[in-house]
Amino acid sequence: MAKYVFGVDVGGTTVKIGLLDETGKLLEKWEIKTRTENNGENILPDVAASLNAKLQEKKIDKSDVIGVGVGVPGPVDSEGTVHKAVNLNWGEFSVSDTLSKLTGLKATAGNDANVAALGEMWQGGGKGIKNQVMVTLGTGVGGGIIVDGKILAGFSGAGGEIGHMHVEDNEEKACGCGNHGCFEQYTSATGITRMAERHFAAWNKETVLKQGNINAKTVFDGYKEGDALCKEIVAEFGEYFGKGLATIASVLNPEAFVIGGGVSKAGQCVIDAAVPSFEKYAFPGAVKNCKMLLATLGNDAGMYGAAKLVIG
Amino acid sequence: MAKYVFGVDVGGTTVKIGLLDETGKLLEKWEIKTRTENNGENILPDVAASLNAKLQEKKIDKSDVIGVGVGVPGPVDSEGTVHKAVNLNWGEFSVSDTLSKLTGLKATAGNDANVAALGEMWQGGGKGIKNQVMVTLGTGVGGGIIVDGKILAGFSGAGGEIGHMHVEDNEEKACGCGNHGCFEQYTSATGITRMAERHFAAWNKETVLKQGNINAKTVFDGYKEGDALCKEIVAEFGEYFGKGLATIASVLNPEAFVIGGGVSKAGQCVIDAAVPSFEKYAFPGAVKNCKMLLATLGNDAGMYGAAKLVIG
Numbered sequence: 001m002a003k004y005v006f007g008v009d010v011g012g013t014t015v016k017i018g019l020l021d022e023t024g025k026l027l028e029k030w031e032i033k034t035r036t037e038n039n040g041e042n043i044l045p046d047v048a049a050s051l052n053a054k055l056q057e058k059k060i061d062k063s064d065v066i067g068v069g070v071g072v073p074g075p076v077d078s079e080g081t082v083h084k085a086v087n088l089n090w091g092e093f094s095v096s097d098t099l100s101k102l103t104g105l106k107a108t109a110g111n112d113a114n115v116a117a118l119g120e121m122w123q124g125g126g127k128g129i130k131n132q133v134m135v136t137l138g139t140g141v142g143g144g145i146i147v148d149g150k151i152l153a154g155f156s157g158a159g160g161e162i163g164h165m166h167v168e169d170n171e172e173k174a175c176g177c178g179n180h181g182c183f184e185q186y187t188s189a190t191g192i193t194r195m196a197e198r199h200f201a202a203w204n205k206e207t208v209l210k211q212g213n214i215n216a217k218t219v220f221d222g223y224k225e226g227d228a229l230c231k232e233i234v235a236e237f238g239e240y241f242g243k244g245l246a247t248i249a250s251v252l253n254p255e256a257f258v259i260g261g262g263v264s265k266a267g268q269c270v271i272d273a274a275v276p277s278f279e280k281y282a283f284p285g286a287v288k289n290c291k292m293l294l295a296t297l298g299n300d301a302g303m304y305g306a307a308k309l310v311i312g
Numbered sequence: 313m314a315k316y317v318f319g320v321d322v323g324g325t326t327v328k329i330g331l332l333d334e335t336g337k338l339l340e341k342w343e344i345k346t347r348t349e350n351n352g353e354n355i356l357p358d359v360a361a362s363l364n365a366k367l368q369e370k371k372i373d374k375s376d377v378i379g380v381g382v383g384v385p386g387p388v389d390s391e392g393t394v395h396k397a398v399n400l401n402w403g404e405f406s407v408s409d410t411l412s413k414l415t416g417l418k419a420t421a422g423n424d425a426n427v428a429a430l431g432e433m434w435q436g437g438g439k440g441i442k443n444q445v446m447v448t449l450g451t452g453v454g455g456g457i458i459v460d461g462k463i464l465a466g467f468s469g470a471g472g473e474i475g476h477m478h479v480e481d482n483e484e485k486a487c488g489c490g491n492h493g494c495f496e497q498y499t500s501a502t503g504i505t506r507m508a509e510r511h512f513a514a515w516n517k518e519t520v521l522k523q524g525n526i527n528a529k530t531v532f533d534g535y536k537e538g539d540a541l542c543k544e545i546v547a548e549f550g551e552y553f554g555k556g557l558a559t560i561a562s563v564l565n566p567e568a569f570v571i572g573g574g575v576s577k578a579g580q581c582v583i584d585a586a587v588p589s590f591e592k593y594a595f596p597g598a599v600k601n602c603k604m605l606l607a608t609l610g611n612d613a614g615m616y617g618a619a620k621l622v623i624g
Contacts, residue, residue, distance in 0.1 A: 154565025164595035253466025283476035
């Protein structure tokens with residue numbers, strides 16, 4: 001019989017927990033509240049209690065459990081130490097050690113975006129591709145780099161923080177990080193909205209966009225209906241998106257990019273928008289055969305990836 | 313007694329060969345000619361003959377040799393297959409397998425820039441630093457990414473080909489790769505010369521630079537003497553160099569950069585020139601504690617790294 005494994009994805013509001021078997025089949029999933037008060041001291045004990053209750057309920061012996069993997073919204077190094085997770089009010093400590101002591105199970109921890117990338121490699125859009133980069137286009141832009149099937153965590157856990165790559169010299173507005181011209185200023189949902197509002201203000205022809213209803217979803221919806229303004233905005237998005245992917249490809253030479261996050265729900269047109277710019281900027285040698293794929297696991301990617309992290 | 317290992321660095325003109333012990337001590341080094349005629353079919357047999365002769369001369373038994381590592385000027389994937397090496401007239405074949413058959417030794421192959429990076433990590437400027445990026449500022453710009461002590465080869469062997477990262481939108485001159493605005497157009501010896509000639513043409517004050525004697529060395533020499541034009545050129549170099557390093561840091565979050573190649577012979581001022589721009593463009597989180605170091609092994613880095621590659 002296949003062994004069990006837990007995949008835990010800790011978010012700022014809820015913790016998603018999955019019980020999987022070692023082949024990657026999700027047997028059950030549920031959520032608990034993330035209690036961030038008192039420096040988030042209850043979060044891991046709450047997780048441990050929930051796992052133990054599940055084992056009791058399902059009459060699973062701990063010896064049949066490979067372990068528990070956990071994704072955390074903050075930089076986590078390859079040893080499983082988090083270096084501050086602001087949304088959880090966490091400082092620096094070993095998540096792996098703490099969770100292992102609390103559960104009596106082998107525990108490993110990783111950054112949530114990196115863990116999601118591992119999930120997509122294992123059971124999602126990039127299934128079986130050992131060298132890939134996941135790009136998550138959400139409120140911000142996150143990334144996860146998979147090299148030879150493993151997460152590239154970086155020295156201080158900030159590997160794959162591609163949202164803050166510099167892609168534009170002439171940006172006057174500061175990014176949340178304090179720099180100017182970061183990748184996520186043009187490719188996140190927030191960035192697309194900002195660009196769309198600028199284009200909208202300068203537009204005097206018909207458009208489906210309306211004041212007060214301008215966001216990444218309405219822009220891509222309008223694009224699909226052939227709206228001229230939305231086409232202009234998506235082209236600008238694609239120019240930056242392709243340029244950033246090209247830079248990453250020139251550094252890492254991945255086999256594939258896997259595109260996820262809320263913006264990617266618009267589908268293939270998100271990838272198609274990037275292609276001309278990608279081909280313009282990427283090193284001809286490294287581009288060869290680089291695939292661009294959509295993520296398929298949605299919000300479950302973190303659970304899958306966390307489970308895979310502890311399986312190894 | 314420590315075991316022996318061979319490190320081989322195949323260049324377009326000569327092959328550098330080193331006999332080392334497994335602790336990284338270079339016992340002997342020599343060179344043979346690179347015979348590139350007939351699709352370079354003699355290169356590996358020549359290497360094998362040279363290794364065998366050395367073993368005979370030193371009365372070393374093959375059972376005391378860990379193996380032979382080899383660096384190749386072209387993309388080499390993690391399996392040791394080269395995907396075309398134009399300077400050697402090589403197409404695609406397994407360098408590891410071929411050299412192993414020819415020598416009866418375990419053989420592994422890597423790209424020369426990647427292997428040099430491994431050498432600097434093992435015995436050079438980045439000694440003991442497991443997550444580092446070597447940047448080689450030579451005629452072009454090469455790079456080698458070391459993650460957890462191993463080379464990041466990339467899907468088709470082009471991992472770390474950072475010379476072709478896009479860093480400038482307003483470049484009219486094409487790079488050798490066909491793109492415009494590549495990192496090496498501003499930071500290679502060739503790129504610095506090109507920038508210097510442009511600055512020189514527009515300069516009407518005193519300078520140590522002279523028509524017909526403008527290159528990376530004279531620019532950095534003049535910079536050290538306080539020449540105003542050279543300072544201007546080095547500042548422009550530094551702007552691009554720091555920007556490129558910042559981009560790489562935002563993707564990989566390395567502990568250190570190790571700077572090598574002919575341009576780096578100018579010393580610490582090459583690094584100092586990059587710092588303001590690096591701090592301006594790099595993601596604040598990932599920058600933290602990122603060291604910038606000079607390479608120390610010079611042309612021997614490839615031999616050391618090749619030896620380390622086969623030791624593992």
